[in-house]
Amino acid sequence: MKWNQRQNERRQGLYSGKKWMVVSLAGLLFVAPVVGSGIPLNGYSISSVASAAASTVTKISEEPVTAGANLIKYKFTTTRSGKKATALADVVRVDLKNPNVKLDVMNGKNGQFTTKQSTGGMAKETGAVVAVNGDYFNTAADGAPIGGQVTNGQLLSTPSDIKGMYAFAVTTGGKPMIDEFSFEGAVTAEDGASFPLAGINKTSYNPESSGQTYSHVDAMYIYTSAWKSTERPKNSSTSPVEVMVENDVITQISDVGGFVGMSAPQNGYILRTHGKAADFVKSHLAVGQKLQTSYKLNSKTMGPSVNPADLQMMIGGHTILVNNGKATSYSRSVSSIGGYRARTALGYSKDERYAYIVAVEKNDNSSGMSLSELQSFMIDTGVWKGMNLDGGGSTTMVSRPLGDTDAVLTFNTEYGTEQRSVVNAVGVYSEAPKGELKGLKISGSSAILIGQQATFKLKGYDSYYNPVDVSSLTPTWKSSNGNIKVSGQTVTGVSPGTAKITAVSGQASATMEVKVLGADDLSALTVGSATAPLKAGSTVSVPVTATTKDGQKIDVPDSALKWEFIGFKGSVQNGKLTVNSVDPDAKVGYAIARYNGFSTTVVLSAAGEDVWENFENVSYPVKFTSNNPQVTGTASITQGSGDHANSKVLQLTYDMTAGTGKMYAYAELNGSEGKTISAPATSMSIDVLGDHSLNWARAELIDSKGNTIYLDLAKAIDWDGWKTLQIDLSDKGIAFPAKLKRLYVVNVEEGQDERAKTGTVAFDNIKLTMPSLSSEAGLPTGKVVMSVGQKSFTADDKKKTMDTAPVVKGSSTYIPIKYVLDTFGGRASWDAANQRITVVRGGKVMDLKVGSKDFILNGKRKGADVSPFISQNRTLVPLRLVSEQLGLNVKWEQNTKTITIES
Numbered sequence: 001m002k003w004n005q006r007q008n009e010r011r012q013g014l015y016s017g018k019k020w021m022v023v024s025l026a027g028l029l030f031v032a033p034v035v036g037s038g039i040p041l042n043g044y045s046i047s048s049v050a051s052a053a054a055s056t057v058t059k060i061s062e063e064p065v066t067a068g069a070n071l072i073k074y075k076f077t078t079t080r081s082g083k084k085a086t087a088l089a090d091v092v093r094v095d096l097k098n099p100n101v102k103l104d105v106m107n108g109k110n111g112q113f114t115t116k117q118s119t120g121g122m123a124k125e126t127g128a129v130v131a132v133n134g135d136y137f138n139t140a141a142d143g144a145p146i147g148g149q150v151t152n153g154q155l156l157s158t159p160s161d162i163k164g165m166y167a168f169a170v171t172t173g174g175k176p177m178i179d180e181f182s183f184e185g186a187v188t189a190e191d192g193a194s195f196p197l198a199g200i201n202k203t204s205y206n207p208e209s210s211g212q213t214y215s216h217v218d219a220m221y222i223y224t225s226a227w228k229s230t231e232r233p234k235n236s237s238t239s240p241v242e243v244m245v246e247n248d249v250i251t252q253i254s255d256v257g258g259f260v261g262m263s264a265p266q267n268g269y270i271l272r273t274h275g276k277a278a279d280f281v282k283s284h285l286a287v288g289q290k291l292q293t294s295y296k297l298n299s300k301t302m303g304p305s306v307n308p309a310d311l312q313m314m315i316g317g318h319t320i321l322v323n324n325g326k327a328t329s330y331s332r333s334v335s336s337i338g339g340y341r342a343r344t345a346l347g348y349s350k351d352e353r354y355a356y357i358v359a360v361e362k363n364d365n366s367s368g369m370s371l372s373e374l375q376s377f378m379i380d381t382g383v384w385k386g387m388n389l390d391g392g393g394s395t396t397m398v399s400r401p402l403g404d405t406d407a408v409l410t411f412n413t414e415y416g417t418e419q420r421s422v423v424n425a426v427g428v429y430s431e432a433p434k435g436e437l438k439g440l441k442i443s444g445s446s447a448i449l450i451g452q453q454a455t456f457k458l459k460g461y462d463s464y465y466n467p468v469d470v471s472s473l474t475p476t477w478k479s480s481n482g483n484i485k486v487s488g489q490t491v492t493g494v495s496p497g498t499a500k501i502t503a504v505s506g507q508a509s510a511t512m513e514v515k516v517l518g519a520d521d522l523s524a525l526t527v528g529s530a531t532a533p534l535k536a537g538s539t540v541s542v543p544v545t546a547t548t549k550d551g552q553k554i555d556v557p558d559s560a561l562k563w564e565f566i567g568f569k570g571s572v573q574n575g576k577l578t579v580n581s582v583d584p585d586a587k588v589g590y591a592i593a594r595y596n597g598f599s600t601t602v603v604l605s606a607a608g609e610d611v612w613e614n615f616e617n618v619s620y621p622v623k624f625t626s627n628n629p630q631v632t633g634t635a636s637i638t639q640g641s642g643d644h645a646n647s648k649v650l651q652l653t654y655d656m657t658a659g660t661g662k663m664y665a666y667a668e669l670n671g672s673e674g675k676t677i678s679a680p681a682t683s684m685s686i687d688v689l690g691d692h693s694l695n696w697a698r699a700e701l702i703d704s705k706g707n708t709i710y711l712d713l714a715k716a717i718d719w720d721g722w723k724t725l726q727i728d729l730s731d732k733g734i735a736f737p738a739k740l741k742r743l744y745v746v747n748v749e750e751g752q753d754e755r756a757k758t759g760t761v762a763f764d765n766i767k768l769t770m771p772s773l774s775s776e777a778g779l780p781t782g783k784v785v786m787s788v789g790q791k792s793f794t795a796d797d798k799k800k801t802m803d804t805a806p807v808v809k810g811s812s813t814y815i816p817i818k819y820v821l822d823t824f825g826g827r828a829s830w831d832a833a834n835q836r837i838t839v840v841r842g843g844k845v846m847d848l849k850v851g852s853k854d855f856i857l858n859g860k861r862k863g864a865d866v867s868p869f870i871s872q873n874r875t876l877v878p879l880r881l882v883s884e885q886l887g888l889n890v891k892w893e894q895n896t897k898t899i900t901i902e903s
Helices: 003-011 119-126 276-284 371-380 818-824 879-885
Strands: 020-025 028-033 055-066 069-080 083-095 101-107 130-133 149-151 154-157 167-171 176-179 181-188 194-197 220-223 241-246 249-253 268-273 292-299 311-316 320-323 343-348 354-360 385-388 397-399 424-430 437-443 447-449 453-455 457-462 476-479 484-487 490-493 497-505 508-517 522-527 531-533 539-541 544-548 553-555 561-566 568-573 576-582 588-595 598-605 609-613 622-625 632-639 648-655 663-669 675-677 683-691 696-702 708-714 720-728 738-747 758-769 783-787 792-795 798-801 807-809 812-815 827-831 836-841 844-849 854-857 860-863 869-871 874-878 889-893 898-902
Touching: 055 371, 055 424, 069 371, 083 101, 083 397, 101 119, 101 149, 101 311, 119 130, 119 397, 119 424, 130 354, 176 343, 176 385, 194 220, 194 276, 241 276, 268 276, 311 424, 320 343, 320 371, 343 371, 354 371, 371 385, 437 497, 437 508, 447 490, 447 553, 476 484, 484 497, 490 508, 522 588, 522 598, 531 576, 544 588, 561 568, 568 588, 576 588, 598 844, 632 663, 648 663, 648 738, 683 708, 708 720, 738 758, 783 818, 792 818, 812 879, 818 827, 818 836, 818 898, 836 874, 844 879, 874 879, 879 889, 879 898
Parallel strands: 447 508, 531 598
Antiparallel strands: 020 028, 055 069, 069 083, 083 354, 101 424, 130 397, 130 424, 149 154, 149 311, 167 176, 167 311, 181 194, 181 292, 220 268, 241 249, 241 268, 320 385, 343 354, 343 385, 437 457, 453 490, 476 497, 484 490, 497 508, 522 544, 522 860, 539 576, 544 553, 561 588, 568 576, 588 598, 609 758, 622 632, 622 663, 632 648, 648 758, 663 738, 675 738, 683 720, 683 758, 696 708, 696 738, 783 792, 783 898, 792 798, 807 812, 812 874, 827 836, 836 844, 844 854, 854 860, 869 874, 889 898
16 A cells, blocks of 8 residues: 555544553663552653764765665764774665655554554555654553654654653654654533643553653543554553544543443544543533544743644654754663664754654674764764664664665664564655656675676666666676676676676666675685584585675585595585595594685584483473572473474573563573583584563583683574574683583663563573594593794603794794694694695684684684794794694793693
């Protein structure tokens, strides 16, 4: 359905309990009692803004989304605690004087409150070309905004009586406003008696300045057809008398309790009254009588009142951030929206021509911003007056790429591609007529792998930058160089580097730059099966996925991989590794896959993957514990559900609603002892039943040195049902044997209002990859003593000689690694063409390159302070880096320049 049709339907709306509930919005996080508790929701003081550190703002790109609206991408650079930090931000600048574009507000599903929906879902439903999440809302209540809302000129929600909450509005004449508003209204009966209106389409809350303790006590509210729920509102702890009004005429008056199961009519509204307001209904209203309403919005800072009919749109927010082109004091406590987070904000320019929709990214590519940094950024990008919208995990922006028909996620949210369901959003809409073809654009991935095939499409846009159908065109495609091979619309990566692909149709053409990724562009290479049995005839699936430095994950084609086998003879075809034969006396084998030199490894051993715990026959105690006495829950072995219905699982339930601060819910294994992991493990898999709480799932280990190791199972539990998680242990520095003490859920204080405080998760099938059961367990142990500058050394008290002596360079010691491996097991190989040394020991495969501080450990790029170098035709490697990564202990004696290595 088109936007205008949807709005016409919306126009027909207004004019033609539980004992405790959690009230949660950024800046407010508390347990608010309902009627009778005597605790009001107020007393928050204004905080002064902290000055941001010196920062720079760099524009990365700018592209029109539609006529009058451009998407501009920025990089923000600053210093935090003496270290450089960068964040990315996306700004949509809207020309309020351009008749071909407009700003508006959308909400829920089918334009109704109490029906939360993702920002992208609302944009798709209404046809927005840009959308960003909007107002704060009570996550435990109905699903309606805290602030006021005007959509397409219709007042759908009135501002709540909460101090310091600003709103952004645009008048029907295109003038932007940012102010703190209050609502004033009344109903007038036929006999001339009137009673004040408290608001329209509001959830229950605690007013802060009106003198009322509870929003719906003795109060009168209007609920329109924009309010979908048949409760008005839920958990208000009042017994209302309700009045049905259709076409300004009273058609029904309810008994005490209201119209149960009924919603407001399209041509009217329901008047909800309680206490004194209900007494007014009994004394002055009757079925068949006319009822008049009048109301206005009052400015708290600028003075004049505003007729809602004069507004095109309005959306509520939180604190003001920028005023008169300068950072201003916060209008409300911001203690619960601190930290470096994703952020959303709105503002306008000094000449009132441009509105700015601001979204700050917090993801793998961006560190987020503090509020003071956001103030600085907004000022630098042209904001004269601006305010904060709901940020954190809610921060979502979707935008329509030039030539496309639908808006897509502009950047990853704090939860990846997960979009939280919210109550409303700000949308940008094209009002332009159909224009002539203005230009062509190539659509497709800007980065591909060697051997990867990608399909590109030609898209068109008109003079208003709206999409044009160009399916009838038959373009010719070509590449600027040999990095990419072109065949029709399909391109194939050939070698690392950048090429321009061009599509030509008649006199029109379009060009796009495509990068073929090389090893230097990757952060990790992951193989589908990290372990396999070392047995002739065995097969295992080994799909390989590349992770780029900017976080993209791309499947690597077989043709782009080169495989090397150690300890066995094998082959890889169609993504499957087959062991043809095992070398004599081999206890461990390695299948090393390299993409442009970047390696990942399958470790093959007799042990393979061991089911460490499946909870079928648990003989140790399992107990629920927490860091907070207000957090309650259970931990028990119980029958599973879903596809684990036929097995036992460890179930953890938790209730954190009474707690504050950082809260943990632990499932503790075997009291304070934990369960032993006897041999070195390189990876762990675990099945987790998610509850979509967005809480953090972790595990806690204690190693043989007494160190506590925390394992992230999932930074956000953003799924329902069972999911298998893979955790790499190879780079955690765990000294085995170790003990798994706890599996648990964390609700951190930052952004706590965005996550569920109650839930149930479960764990099953903990599997550990222990190649050491047949490799490291059989590796030699002993002691090697070397001295700087001396070629002689001792291995288990036996004198030996090496051809190159250890040296000290800078503050690091370097050795020829071969002699360490000869003593402690393992092997090293040298690739002269690529200046690379590969070190293999137990479950570890390590690639080091001469002159590079980066090294690859089991498929992950790591950084070091030093790099290998060549001396007298022998490659010397950093002793401590390599030895400790391979599980060896190194001691240094300064006086004698002696190195002792032990295992």
